[in-house]
Amino acid sequence: MYKDTINSAIQHAFIRGERQAFEHIYRAFSRPLYRRILYLVKDPDEADEILHNLFLKIWSSHDQIDPDKNLFAYFMQAANSMSIDQLRKNIRTQAIHDKIGRSGDDDSICSVEENYISKEEWQILESAIEQLPPQRRLIFRLCKIEGKSYKEVSEVLSISTATISNQLVLAMKSLRQFVIQHQKEIMLYCLFLEQLRQR
Incomplete structure (x- = not known):
């Protein structure tokens, strides 16, 4: 569904590093990605930060993206991975505090x-x-x-x-x-x- 809002020209412009294409993709993808991240981490502030870092991370390596990839699926996979990393970090931090409490x-x-x-x-x-x-x-x-x-x-x-x-x-x-x-x-x-x- 979301891939349909991004045609080949926009995707190739994004890979070339064109800011306008980045903004178009942000508008198309940010809401569903945020919902997915929030579903995983359960914290609006953390979800906001992960979403921001997700776009920064992908934008910083835009020229390495396969132009034949489903771009939305690529973003979603990265969102899942970063959310899981955050959950693991939260678990480690909680374990430290629990250990102190015990x-x-x-x-x-x-x-x-x-x-x-x-x-x-x-x-x-x-x-x-x-x-x-x-x-x-x-x-x-x-x-x-x-x-x-x-x-x-x-x-x-x-x-x-x-x-x-x-x-x-x-x-x-x-x-x-x-x-x-x-x-x-x-x-x-x-x-x-x-x-x-x-x-």
Whole structure:
């Protein structure tokens, strides 16, 4: 059904990197993709973020798409994959908090540890952002934290929206790798606490 709204000319223009084709495809695909993502992750904010990152990811590698592919099916497969990845991440994060909650009977101690993890997670994110290259860090803060549009950032920094899109893709990749690495450190911290209580 949705593939019928995208003819061959639009699909080829998208693969060539034409912004107008991207916008046409976004209008045609975003609503059904959002419904599918929301069905999987059950969280509107997470669904919004996944949808945004999905289009960024595919747009950043548009020239590698097979022109004979069913483009909507290609987007839907990516949406399913990214949603499942998010669910796995949520499960890992919940497992960390559950482990802390089980690590002692003293409610006050558990509360302190949970607050520590919350602050630790925020510090990890801040550290990850600070390690980005200057322009990439600025683009990330303007778009992701301050909520500015590509057009606004393009005008402020005098760079193309395509450059902004590519820099955000690279930033998100770096942040994910950084956070995943430090999630392991948080888990080790939890295991260390448990071993102390068993002594």
